[in-house]
Amino acid sequence: MSAIYPDLTDMPVLVTGGASGIGEAIVVAFASQNARVAAIDLDGDRLRATAAAIEAKTGRKVETCAADLRDIAALRASIADLAARTGPFKALVNNAGDDARHPWRDVTPELWDDRFAVNARHQFFAAQAVAPAMAAAGGGAVVNLGSISWMFGAAGLIAYTTAKSAIMGLTKSLARELGGLGIRVNSIAPGWVLTEKQIARANAEDPAKFKAYLDRQCLKEHLAPDDVAKLVLWLASAESRRCSGQTFVLDAGVV
Numbered sequence: 507m508s509a510i511y512p513d514l515t516d517m518p519v520l521v522t523g524g525a526s527g528i529g530e531a532i533v534v535a536f537a538s539q540n541a542r543v544a545a546i547d548l549d550g551d552r553l554r555a556t557a558a559a560i561e562a563k564t565g566r567k568v569e570t571c572a573a574d575l576r577d578i579a580a581l582r583a584s585i586a587d588l589a590a591r592t593g594p595f596k597a598l599v600n601n602a603g604d605d606a607r608h609p610w611r612d613v614t615p616e617l618w619d620d621r622f623a624v625n626a627r628h629q630f631f632a633a634q635a636v637a638p639a640m641a642a643a644g645g646g647a648v649v650n651l652g653s654i655s656w657m658f659g660a661a662g663l664i665a666y667t668t669a670k671s672a673i674m675g676l677t678k679s680l681a682r683e684l685g686g687l688g689i690r691v692n693s694i695a696p697g698w699v700l701t702e703k704q705i706a707r708a709n710a711e712d713p714a715k716f717k718a719y720l721d722r723q724c725l726k727e728h729l730a731p732d733d734v735a736k737l738v739l740w741l742a743s744a745e746s747r748r749c750s751g752q753t754f755v756l757d758a759g760v761v
Contacts, residue, residue, distance in 0.1 A: 527699075596640060600633070698719050
């Protein structure tokens with residue numbers, strides 16, 4: 507049985523990248539805690555379908571908004587729209603990102619900037635947008651999603667790993683900036699999480715990757731999206747009220 511956090515009941519929560527994968531699992535987890543969940547995703551059609559499925563499963567409505575988070579004006583407008591429907595957000599989960607592969611020889615300045623916009627920049631601006639109302643409501647929690655990929659120098663996606671390495675610094679500085687407002691800021695650095703996309707990619711590229719990666723883990727069981735969602739719930743809850751500025755490595759013992 508999963509843990510129940512009473513303080514998450516009716517808590518307004520915003521999740522970016524909530525249409526699929528880890529983001530979808532996080533939205534499901536908060537809805538199952540009876541939170542008031544809002545989600546943003548680039549794929550509006552899939553997000554709406556996911557929200558409808560979650561409502562059918564949990565009985566909780568998920569407010570949705572389609573936006574490209576590389577467009578900061580669109581991000582800010584989406585946050586304002588969703589907050590008007592749910593109330594001021596008490597928790598923000600900066601989950602959206604994309605680990606598309608890109609050989610180092612093919613990286614252009616434009617690709618480099620785009621990968622930072624997709625994987626790091628919006629995390630700060632989302633936090634900046636929710637912080638004033640969060641502080642006025644008595645505080646809250648920001649959870650940023652990073653990655654362990656940079657910790658062992660994963661090849662084939664250097665702009666992604668560099669952007670994800672920045673999440674630890676962003677988290678520490680934001681925690682210092684916002685702590686006086688009662689806002690906790692932490693990040694999660696997951697290992698390889700077997701989402702539908704990751705499974706399809708590995709099967710297409712090299713099915714032996716499953717065993718090879720599992721051999722690197724101390725715990726011999728692959729990570730699932732729900733494993734990340736469970737840690738997110740704890741970090742959003744007051745149960746973690748003395749944790750801030752920390753990066754929690756969730757990788758079953760790879761690094």
